[in-house]
Amino acid sequence: MSAAPATPPATAACAARSHLVEVCQHLRDDEALRFEFCSGVSGVHYPNETDRELHAVYHLLSITHNRRIRLEVSVPDSDPHIPSVVSVYPANDWHERETWDFFGIIFDGHPALTRIQMPDDWPGHPQRKDYPLGGIDVEYKGAVIPPPDTRRSYN
Amino acid sequence: MSQSQSTQSDPYATTRDTTEGKVFTVTGQDWDAVVAGLGDEPEERIVVNMGPQHPSTHGVLRLILEIEGETVTEARCGIGYLHTGIEKNMEFRSWVQGVTFCTRMDYLSPFYNEAAYCLAVERLLGIEDQIPEKANVMRVLLMELNRISSHLVAIATGGMEIGALTVMTIGFREREMTLDLFELITGLRMNHAFIRPGGVSQDLPPGALDKIREYITWMNKHLPEYAELCNANPIFKSRLQNVGYLDLAGCMALGISGPPLRATGYAMDLRKTQPYCGYETYDFDVPTWDTSDSYGRFRVRLEEMHESLRIVEQCTDRLAKMEGEPVMVADKKIGWPSQLAVGSDGMGNSLDHIKHIMGESMEALIHHFKLVTEGFRVPAGQAYVALESPRGELGCHLVSDGGTKPYRAHFRDPSFANLQAMPIMCEGAQVADVIVAVASLDPVMGGVDR
Numbered sequence: 001m002s003a004a005p006a007t008p009p010a011t012a013a014c015a016a017r018s019h020l021v022e023v024c025q026h027l028r029d030d031e032a033l034r035f036e037f038c039s040g041v042s043g044v045h046y047p048n049e050t051d052r053e054l055h056a057v058y059h060l061l062s063i064t065h066n067r068r069i070r071l072e073v074s075v076p077d078s079d080p081h082i083p084s085v086v087s088v089y090p091a092n093d094w095h096e097r098e099t100w101d102f103f104g105i106i107f108d109g110h111p112a113l114t115r116i117q118m119p120d121d122w123p124g125h126p127q128r129k130d131y132p133l134g135g136i137d138v139e140y141k142g143a144v145i146p147p148p149d150t151r152r153s154y155n
Numbered sequence: 156m157s158q159s160q161s162t163q164s165d166p167y168a169t170t171r172d173t174t175e176g177k178v179f180t181v182t183g184q185d186w187d188a189v190v191a192g193l194g195d196e197p198e199e200r201i202v203v204n205m206g207p208q209h210p211s212t213h214g215v216l217r218l219i220l221e222i223e224g225e226t227v228t229e230a231r232c233g234i235g236y237l238h239t240g241i242e243k244n245m246e247f248r249s250w251v252q253g254v255t256f257c258t259r260m261d262y263l264s265p266f267y268n269e270a271a272y273c274l275a276v277e278r279l280l281g282i283e284d285q286i287p288e289k290a291n292v293m294r295v296l297l298m299e300l301n302r303i304s305s306h307l308v309a310i311a312t313g314g315m316e317i318g319a320l321t322v323m324t325i326g327f328r329e330r331e332m333t334l335d336l337f338e339l340i341t342g343l344r345m346n347h348a349f350i351r352p353g354g355v356s357q358d359l360p361p362g363a364l365d366k367i368r369e370y371i372t373w374m375n376k377h378l379p380e381y382a383e384l385c386n387a388n389p390i391f392k393s394r395l396q397n398v399g400y401l402d403l404a405g406c407m408a409l410g411i412s413g414p415p416l417r418a419t420g421y422a423m424d425l426r427k428t429q430p431y432c433g434y435e436t437y438d439f440d441v442p443t444w445d446t447s448d449s450y451g452r453f454r455v456r457l458e459e460m461h462e463s464l465r466i467v468e469q470c471t472d473r474l475a476k477m478e479g480e481p482v483m484v485a486d487k488k489i490g491w492p493s494q495l496a497v498g499s500d501g502m503g504n505s506l507d508h509i510k511h512i513m514g515e516s517m518e519a520l521i522h523h524f525k526l527v528t529e530g531f532r533v534p535a536g537q538a539y540v541a542l543e544s545p546r547g548e549l550g551c552h553l554v555s556d557g558g559t560k561p562y563r564a565h566f567r568d569p570s571f572a573n574l575q576a577m578p579i580m581c582e583g584a585q586v587a588d589v590i591v592a593v594a595s596l597d598p599v600m601g602g603v604d605r
Contacts, residue, residue, distance in 0.1 A: 012537075036407050039541065040572065042552045042565035059539045059550060059567065066428050070539055091410025094575050095567075117235040117604060127243050127563075148247040154529040154559055 012070045017082050020073055024088040027060060027069070035060035035069060038085075040095035043103035045128045053077040054105050058085070058092075075105065084110040102127035203586075207236045211316045211590045214600035218577070218589065227589060230581040232574055237604040245564040249530030250276055251491070253561060255348040257551075261568060261602030262345055263308055266301040267544040268602075269350035270294055271551040271566070274431055275540040276352040279533045279555050282484055289480040290354035291432045296367075296470035297340065297349065298432075299463040303374070304333035305545035305597075306456040306463075310381060313453070313594035317394045322384055329377055332370055339363055351491065353484035358494070359474065367471050374464055381457055395450035399580040399592030402447045409579070410572045413547025414459070415596060418444045418451030425543040437466050449595035456597075459545075489531050492523045530559040546570050546597055568602040 015023045027035040039059040046053055052074035060069045073082055084107035086093050096107040097116040104125035107113055115122060124131055135147025145151075171178050206217040217233035241260055245253045257272045258265040277283050311326025334344040340363055341349040341356075349356050385391045401411065403419040416423050422441040426434040442458030444451035483490040493508035512520040535557040541550040547569030554563040573596045580592040 037412075038410055039539075039548060039550050040410070040567045042563075042567070044554050044563045057537070057539075057552065059541075059552065061541075061548075063423060063428070068429075068539065068541075070537070089410070090408045091572060091575065094571060098571075115235075117238040119235070126240065133240075133243060133247055148244070 011067070012072065014072045014074070017073050017075055020071075021083050021085055021088060023071070024058075024085045027071075028088055032065075033062065034064040035062045035067075037061040037063055038089035038091045038095075041085075041092055041099050042095075043099040043105055043127065045103055045130075047077075047129045049074070051076040054080050054103055056082055056099060056105055080104055081106050081108050083108050084113075086110055101125065104128065205589075207233070212593065213312065213598055216574075216593070216598060216600055216603070218593070220581075220586065220589065222586060225585045225587075227581050227584055227586060230578045230589065232577050234571075234574070234600070234603050237600045239605065241605045242564050242566065245561050247560065249559050250352055250533055250561065251530055253564065254351055255346075257564070257566065258346050258348050259601065260566060260605050261544070261546070261549075261570060261599045263305045263599050264301050264544050264546070264549075264602075265345055265347055266294075266297045266350060267542060267549050268566070269348065270298060270432070271540055271542050271544075271549050272553075272564070273350050273352045274542065275538045275551040275553040276533060278538040278540055279536055279553060280352070280489065280531075281534070282353065282486065282489065285484050285486065287354055287481045287484065288433075289358075289474070289477045290482045290484075292470050292473050292477065293340075293355050293359065293482060294350055294432045295434065295437070296467060296474070297337070297355075299466045299470070300333055300336055302463045302545045303460050303467075304330050304337075306460050307333070309456055309545070309594070309597040310385075310453065313591070313597075314385070314391075316590050316594055317391070319385070319388075319391060322381065325377070325380060325384075329374065332373060336363075336366060336370055339366055351483070353486070353489045353491075355482045356491065356495075358482050364471055364475055367467065371464060371468055371471070374460075378457075378460055378464070385453065386457075392450060394591055395448065395453060395595070396446070397448050397450075398584065398588045399449040399452075399595050400447055401576055401580055405576065405579060409576050411547070411576050413543070413545070413569055413573065414452045414455045415573060415576070416547065417441065417455045419447045420445035425541060425548060429541070431540070431542055437469050439463075439466050449591050452595040452597075456545075487522070488526075492519075492526055532557060532559055533561075541567070544569055546599070546602070547573060566602075566605060568605065570596075570598040570600070570602040571605075574598045574603060 027033050039061055041056050041058045044055040044057060046055065054077055055072055055074045058071040060071060075082055082105055084096055086096065094116060096110050097113060099105050100107060100113050101115045101118050102125055114120065118126065133149040135149065137147065138145045201222050203220045203222055204217065205220060206212040207215040212218060215236035217236065219231045219233060220227050221229040241256045245256050248256065253272060254269050257268045260268050277286065307326045307330040311323045314322030314326065337347065338344050339360060341347040401415060403421050406416045406419055412423065420443050422443050424441040427441055439462045442455050442462060444454045493505040495505050512523050533555040535555050537554045539550055539552045541548045548567065549569055550567030552565040553561055556562040576596065577593060581589045
């Protein structure tokens with residue numbers, strides 16, 4: 001799948017990780033942009049996209065101009081570092097922790113990048129595609145229903 | 156602690172020594188034992204672990220408070236105790252089944268979870284303008300009823316935590332009336348899975364509009380009671396005023412939305428600024444307050460219930476003129492094939508539909524089977540849809556790879572974002588104010604942890 005097909009009415013943009021903080025600062029402070037409100041970051045894992053397996057998607061809202069923008073940064077799985085934007089958007093503190101927890105993206109410069117939903121000693125990053133869903137067979141009235149990830153799939 | 160002391164005290168309230176210092180388990184009414192235990196080696200810095208099983212932390216929220224006397228010097232949240240992997244699970248179910256999962260996130264506002272998800276699916280499908288008018292009105296009706304029931308819980312539990320028990324009992328009384336309506340319309344009091352991609356799952360049952368009108372009359376009579384009990388109540392005001400202060404700059408920086416933002420005097424409401432489901436056609440106001448404190452948030456919620464009731468009234472009038480209109484998108488490739496009804500056996504069935512697919516049309520049977528077991532496909536792409544839930548901006552980020560299941564579903568839950576403001580609201584205040592400040596954010600842990 002190609003990166004970030006724009007779905008109206010939101011605007012989408014991609015940024016290189018080296019410029020992310022600068023881009024965010026500009027998006028927030030420029031008179032014509034004024035994206036004051038950061039609705040967080042969510043990770044997406046594309047194991048088939050070589051050297052850009054991990055994507056971080058930022059959702060920004062400009063209350064001044066009543067616009068939304070989606071900012072996407074992709075990094076290779078072998079070097080999952082993205083600079084933290086907490087200095088620009090303190091709102092992203094917990095969202096970046098969550099994305100680290102679930103996808104293993106390391107946000108450099110985050111004040112305390114620790115797991116937030118999973119226990120501190122949890123192995124792995126559960127929402128990556130290579131992490132199994134888990135589950136056990138369920139027996140009901142003699143019939144056995146397998147866990148959802150091992151059922152017949154139509155995709 | 157010596158043997159003689161521990162036999163006298165509560166067996167659940169024990170003491171143990173760790174490398175970090177002495178650890179006490181406090182279960183209530185045993186503060187004396189703690190003070191006595193500290194006697195020989197007075198420790199100035201006490202870290203109190205409040206929750207995750209504390210009755211005043213709105214579910215399994217853990218607060219870590221560093222206190223000096225009664226003053227909180229540092230406060231942090233520990234979350235994740237209710238993480239159920241809903242987002243991951245949704246990747247393994249069809250687009251329609253996803254509704255059944257996301258409705259369970261923020262269990263006090265299930266319709267908002269469903270609506271945010273369905274609006275995102277509809278945006279990916281490109282059918283946003285094909286949703287039948289009646290389905291949109293029913294969505295608005297249910298969402299606004301849900302706003303009332305959610306705010307009632309916020310006010311009721313918030314009142315209970317500071318000892319205002321009457322506010323709790325009458326709050327839950329009115330909430331029951333709202334949940335009765337949900338049960339009548341959707342069949343369930345919570346976890347409805349009623350709003351579906353393409354519309355809603357069922358038409359209104361017979362007599363529903365009369366019940367809603369009765370409810371509106373009841374609420375118009377009883378909602379003012381909350382104002383009479385609380386608004387000018389000196390104890391209530393002294394507990395809430397100037398507690399949990401967070402101004403507009405703080406809200407913007409921390410991504411706080413909903414009543415805490417509107418209590419700073421800023422009328423930010425996505426229903427007005429970025430309307431969805433036809434909100435631009437309803438007549439309502441966005442209440443604000445200008446004190447930026449817990450009392451202001453309480454007043455904003457109180458006013459919002461009146462505004463929601465106004466919207467519910469307008470929905471009822473519109474629905475009265477829409478009898479028999481469709482509630483699901485006309486596209487047979489997306490809409491659920493049958494309209495279920497409760498049969499004489501108490502099970503959901505559609506006899507006409509069964510007759511049609513089993514006795515009349517092989518193609519209809521194949522179509523039914525494909526749509527129900529495999530589900531529809533959604534074009535590849537991403538969408539982020541946000542709506543105004545009782546707690547603020549509820550966003551749904553969906554990624555599709557063109558298949559019959561979401562490639563990735565993520566929810567930006569307002570409880571999660573708003574809870575980040577807990578430390579700034581509580582540090583420097585008294586321990587008792589922490590309860591009020593957290594209650595004024597109204598976090599629902601099902602939404603925070605997902």
